[in-house]
Each structure stands twice: as structure tokens, then as C-alpha cells.
Amino acid sequence: MSLNLQQRRYLKLMDIDVYVPRHVVAVPEPAPGAVPAGQGATQLALVATASTPVRPAVRNVSAAAAVEWEDIRRQVPACTRCGLHQERTQTVFGVGNPCAQWLIIGEAPGAEEDKQGEPFVGRAGQLLNAMLAAVGLKREEVFIANILKCRPPKNRDPKPDEAAACAPFLQKQIELIQPRIILALGRIAAQNLLHTDTPIGRMRGQRYEYPEPKVPVVVTYHPAYLLRSPTQKRKVWEDLQMAMGILREQA
Numbered sequence: 496m497s498l499n500l501q502q503r504r505y506l507k508l509m510d511i512d513v514y515v516p517r518h519v520v521a522v523p524e525p526a527p528g529a530v531p532a533g534q535g536a537t538q539l540a541l542v543a544t545a546s547t548p549v550r551p552a553v554r555n556v557s558a559a560a561a562v563e564w565e566d567i568r569r570q571v572p573a574c575t576r577c578g579l580h581q582e583r584t585q586t587v588f589g590v591g592n593p594c595a596q597w598l599i600i601g602e603a604p605g606a607e608e609d610k611q612g613e614p615f616v617g618r619a620g621q622l623l624n625a626m627l628a629a630v631g632l633k634r635e636e637v638f639i640a641n642i643l644k645c646r647p648p649k650n651r652d653p654k655p656d657e658a659a660a661c662a663p664f665l666q667k668q669i670e671l672i673q674p675r676i677i678l679a680l681g682r683i684a685a686q687n688l689l690h691t692d693t694p695i696g697r698m699r700g701q702r703y704e705y706p707e708p709k710v711p712v713v714v715t716y717h718p719a720y721l722l723r724s725p726t727q728k729r730k731v732w733e734d735l736q737m738a739m740g741i742l743r744e745q746a
């Protein structure tokens with residue numbers, strides 16, 4: 496299936512070249528005497544294979560789940576389970592569709608997120624939005640959360656005891672959202688979710704499973720890393736397509 500204009504625009508924004516079948520591209524008339532190039536399918540260059548966006552399931556939050564959402568929405572801002580509560584401006588609960596098919600999990604709030612109370616609102620967030628749009632998803636259609644709900648000072652890596660203290664909140668969110676796919680952004684998210692210390696480069700390209708509730712997990716690079724290493728964006732595009740493939744299998 497071909498990519499629509501908006502997806503192309505976002506792929507461009509991600510600096511990912513998309514090759515299109517030449518027969519849909521205006522080709523200048525060959526010079527007299529020139530050997531004509533091949534036709535139709537034989538002329539295909541590499542065609543990006545993004546598929547029909549898998550739309551969010553139409554599911555409503557049950558009355559019981561609504562009560563539990565309300566519960567953790569009250570508990571998170573009051574949390575003092577680890578030392579990070581002392582330095583935070585506010586907690587960052589997560590944002591998006593509580594019945595989303597896609598759950599996106601990052602590391603921890605940064606300075607801007609701590610200020611605004613919403614995950615991925617800085618430059619990395621803009622790139623995340625572009626990544627989502629490239630597979631036909633709007634930010635508000637997915638749910639975005641982090642391993643930690645509070646900002647670690649100077650954006651240092653979360654400590655194991657902080658991640659452990661925060662894990663029950665994310666666990667509850669996963670149970671309530673019942674996502675069909677989890678996209679883990681970066682090493683910290685992947686390693687904490689899947690309880691491993693495998694380097695991220697080795698985790699990419701494989702399908703994992705969150706144990707309970709069982710949800711397929713795809714690991715990809717963190718958008719902040721992509722800002723520093725834009726040549727890796729194509730790999731993220733491959734990971735996103737893999738996630739789309741998993742969703743299609745389930746459909």
C-alpha cells in the first residue's frame with residue numbers, strides 16, 4: 496500500500512527517503528534515440544511498505560476502569576515512594592487515549608515535561624509526533640507514558656529503586672489501557688519493561704512480550720537519540736513498520 500501525502504511529509508521530516516514507483520512520477524520525455532527505461536513493476540525502486548494505519552479500537556472505558564483511572568490519577572501526584580518527589584515541579588502521568596491500541600513508553604520526564612506535566616513535549620516530543628504521524632497516528636490516538644513519572648535531576652538515568660517504585664503505576668496503566676502493542680522508546684524503557692540488560696541495538700528488530708497482561712512489545716530508539724544520530728531514523732521506521740505488522744496480524 497502506498498503512503499499518503501501526509502505520511503510522506505512526516506517521513507521527510509524524519510529525513511527518511513521514500514522511493515516511489517516511477518510510473519506515478521512525472522518522468523521527462525526521453526531524449527530522441529535514448530534507450531527507454533523499464534516499465535511498470537520492473538521499474539520499482541525500493542518502495543516503503545507502510546500499511547494502512549491501524550485505527551484505534553472503538554472501546555469505551557468501563558465504569559469500573561474509570562474509577563481505577565481516577566484512583567491512580569489521584570495517587571500519582573501525591574506519590575512520595577522515592578526521592579524524586581522532592582525535586583519535581585509536578586508528576587507527569589501520561590497522556591492520550593485511555594483505550595489506545597498503541598502504548599508508547601519513554602524514559603522519564605525532562606525539564607519541559609516537568610514544567611508542563613505532559614510527556615514528550617520538547618524537541619524529542621516533536622520528533623515522536625512525526626514518527627507517529629508517519630504510521631498514520633495522531634498523538635491523541637495513542638497513550639504516551641514513561642518508566643518514571645518524575646524528572647530525575649539533570650536528566651540522569653533513572654535509578655533501579657526509582658524505576659521499581661514507579662513500576663506499579665505503569666503496570667496499572669497497562670492493565671487499564673489494554674494496548675495491542677507497546678512501543679518502548681530507548682534503552683531505559685526497553686530494559687525496565689522487559690527486565691533485561693541487553694543493549695538496545697541487540698533488542699531492536701525482534702518481537703517481545705510484556706508478561707502480564709500479555710502485550711507484544713517492539714523496541715526502538717529514543718527520539719532524543721535520533722536528534723543526535725539522525726542516520727538511525729531509518730531503523731526506527733523499520734521498527735514502526737514491524738509494530739504495524741504485528742497489529743495487522745492481530746486484526
Ligand code: URA
Pocket residue numbers: 601602603604605608613614615616619641719
Ligand atoms: N524523554 C522521555 O523519555 N520522556 C519524556 O517524557 C520526555 C523526554
